[in-house]
Amino acid sequence: MPPDIILTKTDFEQTNWQELIDIVETKECFFYKKVFDRKIEEATEQESEVPEIFMARQRHAIC
DSSP: TTTOOOHHHHHTTOOOOOHOOOOOOOOOOHHHHHHHHHHHHHHHHHTTOOOOOHHHHHSSSSO
């Protein structure tokens, strides 16, 4: 994991990541990335803060 990404238990608790990956039919990282990318886009469009867990995936820190 790159040093600028620090995920905590709270990062995971404050997102519904499990629900997001449960809906993905093909249980592979590439398909999870699509869902996480969509969450980043939604937050950006709403001018909301993007949860670090989604940004970590974007930076290839997880999966």
